[in-house]
Amino acid sequence: MQQLIVRGAPQIYECTAKSWEKLPYYLDEWKIKRVLVLRGKDSWKAAQPFFPDLGNYTVYEKYYGGECTDEKADELVSIIMQNNIEAVIACGGGKVSDLGKTTSHKAELPIFIMPTLAATCASYSSLSVIYNLDGSMKRYEMFSISSAALLIEPAVILNSPRELMIAGIGDTLAKWYEAAPMIEQLAYQPPEIQVALFAAQRCRDILLRDSSQALEAMQTSTLNQAFQNVIETNILLAGMVGGFGDDYGRTSGAHSIHDALTILPESHQTLHGYKVAYGILVQLMIEDKKEELTRLLPFYHQLNLPTSLKDMGLDLTEEGYQQVAVRATLPWEQIHYLKEEVTPQLVVAAMKKVENLS
Numbered sequence: 001m002q003q004l005i006v007r008g009a010p011q012i013y014e015c016t017a018k019s020w021e022k023l024p025y026y027l028d029e030w031k032i033k034r035v036l037v038l039r040g041k042d043s044w045k046a047a048q049p050f051f052p053d054l055g056n057y058t059v060y061e062k063y064y065g066g067e068c069t070d071e072k073a074d075e076l077v078s079i080i081m082q083n084n085i086e087a088v089i090a091c092g093g094g095k096v097s098d099l100g101k102t103t104s105h106k107a108e109l110p111i112f113i114m115p116t117l118a119a120t121c122a123s124y125s126s127l128s129v130i131y132n133l134d135g136s137m138k139r140y141e142m143f144s145i146s147s148a149a150l151l152i153e154p155a156v157i158l159n160s161p162r163e164l165m166i167a168g169i170g171d172t173l174a175k176w177y178e179a180a181p182m183i184e185q186l187a188y189q190p191p192e193i194q195v196a197l198f199a200a201q202r203c204r205d206i207l208l209r210d211s212s213q214a215l216e217a218m219q220t221s222t223l224n225q226a227f228q229n230v231i232e233t234n235i236l237l238a239g240m241v242g243g244f245g246d247d248y249g250r251t252s253g254a255h256s257i258h259d260a261l262t263i264l265p266e267s268h269q270t271l272h273g274y275k276v277a278y279g280i281l282v283q284l285m286i287e288d289k290k291e292e293l294t295r296l297l298p299f300y301h302q303l304n305l306p307t308s309l310k311d312m313g314l315d316l317t318e319e320g321y322q323q324v325a326v327r328a329t330l331p332w333e334q335i336h337y338l339k340e341e342v343t344p345q346l347v348v349a350a351m352k353k354v355e356n357l358s
Contacts, residue, residue, distance in 0.1 A: 004246045006192050007126035007142070009239070010113070012149035015232055019151045020114055023052045023089070026149050030110060032087045034058040036080060038100045040092030043116040046160065047091050050153050051114075060085060064092065067131050068099040070138075076103040087112060087148070093164070094122035094272070102128040102141055110148035117160050118231040119168035119273055123150055124239030135268050137259045140250075150235075154223060157231050162218050167273030168234040169211050170280075170305050175241045176204035177280050178252040181287065182337045183245070196245025199237045206233045208299060215303070247337075253283030256335035257347075260328035264320070270312045277305040278312065278354075285350035286340055297357070308355050321348045 012026060027035070035057055039047070044063075060083055065072050079085070080103070088107070090100025091114040104111035115123040122129075126146045130138045157165075179200040183193055206229050213226035242250040257279030261267045267275065277300065284293040297307060306312045316324070325347035328335055335342050 002247065004190065004192055004248075006244055006246065007144075007146060008243045010124060010147040010150040012151075013124075013236065014150070015152035015154065015228070015236070017154060020050050020153045020156075021052050023112060023114070023149075023151060024054065024056070026112065026151075027057065027087065030087065030148065032057075032110070034084055034086045035060070035089050036076070036083075036085045036087075037061045037089045037091060038064050038076070038096055038103070039090075040064060040096050040116065043092045043096070043160075047114070047116050047156055050156050051091065064096045064099050066095075067133075067135065068095045068102065068128060069131055069133055070102075071133065072099060073103045073106055077106045080107045080109065085109070089114065090123075091116065093117040094120035097122040098128035098130075101126075101143060101147065102130065105141075105143050105145070112149045112151070113147050114151050114153070115235065116156050117164050117168065118157050118234040119164045119271070120171050121235055121238035121242070123147075123152075124235050125242055127242070135265070136262045152231065152235065154228060154231060158218060158221060158223060158227065160218075162215060164271065165215065165218060165230070165234075166303050166305065167271040167277075169207050169230065169273070169303060170277030171273035172203050172234045172238045173207050174251075174254040174276050174280050175238050175249075176200040177283060178254050178334075179241055179245055179249045181339065182248045182252055185339055186248070192244045192246075193248060196241050196243075196249035199240040199244070200249065203233055203237050203241065206230065206237070211299075211303060251334045252337040253286060253335045253342075254279030256328045256333045257282045257324075257351075259333070260324045261314075263323060263327050264314065264316075267312065267314060270306075270314075274306050274312060278307070278309070281307060281354045281357075282347070282350050283335075283338070285353050286342060286346060287338065293357075307357060309351070310355065316351075321351060325351070 088104040088111045113123045126143045210226040214230035217224045217227035258275040325344035
């Protein structure tokens with residue numbers, strides 16, 4: 001068993017009504033006066049009515065640019081240095097959080113995250129997914145210092161796009177299906193691994209139980225407990241799986257399939273969580289867990305998660321299948337954490353079997 005490093009949580013976590021209003025209090029606690037507000041575009045319109053008054057601070061506001069890349073992070077670091085900025089505030093979706101984290105890490109500054117979506121655990125985790133300029137996935141970057149604060153305002157997420165919440169459910173559902181096969185191979189499960197496994201199982205159980213009611217809450221713009229449960233599952237519990245489990249609690253088969261699909265330009269229109277949800281099915285087919293796969297299909301249909309490439313508007317040639325399978329099974333890919341010996345041929349066969357399910 002390899003060495004475990006726990007990156008447990010942001011230093012401050014709140015998921016309550018009006019939590020955003022506490023941002024000035026936390027900035028004052030850190031003695032911060034000059035901030036960079038990194039924001040999204042459409043999400044910023046939804047966030048502004050809830051965003052606190054920062055009139056007592058020097059604020060530099062910057063649109064994040066649409067992608068989390070090294071080039072964008074370096075550009076933001078230059079702005080930070082030129083203006084003596086003391087902290088980064090990331091307000092938006094997962095890529096805003098990821099770009100904010102990698103930027104603050106490079107600049108050695110604290111970051112305060114205010115998510116407008118529950119589509120990933122990016123606002124909670126101590127890592128960023130870095131992309132190439134062409135939109136393909138480049139690498140995961142781990143950070144030794146956690147975020148200063150994560151403040152979640154449920155009302156903001158309640159009015160976020162429904163399909164993004166569904167994407168978050170698909171992404172978070174993978175926590176159990178990816179972590180469990182890795183952890184079950186361990187002869188001994190230390191306490192931190194047990195925490196990760198418990199959190200992963202709760203991710204699955206809460207989402208299968210509460211997702212429909214949570215989406216109804218979004219439909220009617222009415223907060224309910226199921227909605228609160230799902231957003232905290234997508235953000236907090238999902239972040240705990242990787243935070244406590246380290247490499248045993250992060251990604252394996254499903255995300256390797258997602259990462260491979262990003263080499264297809266036509267896949268970029270499909271949300272991250274939808275591709276991951278499809279990846280769960282491919283992974284289960286690789287593991288020959290057809291009974292579990294069949295058990296998930298009604299849930300997928302209920303939420304309109306993709307059960308095939310066709311559902312994502314992808315029509316692969318034999319060459320396309322091969323390209324995706326080779327990318328998914330590169331030597332450093334997490335798909336090799338599965339106990340099966342995974343080859344490109346096995347991935348192609350699994351993808352085709354999934355395609356024939358629908």
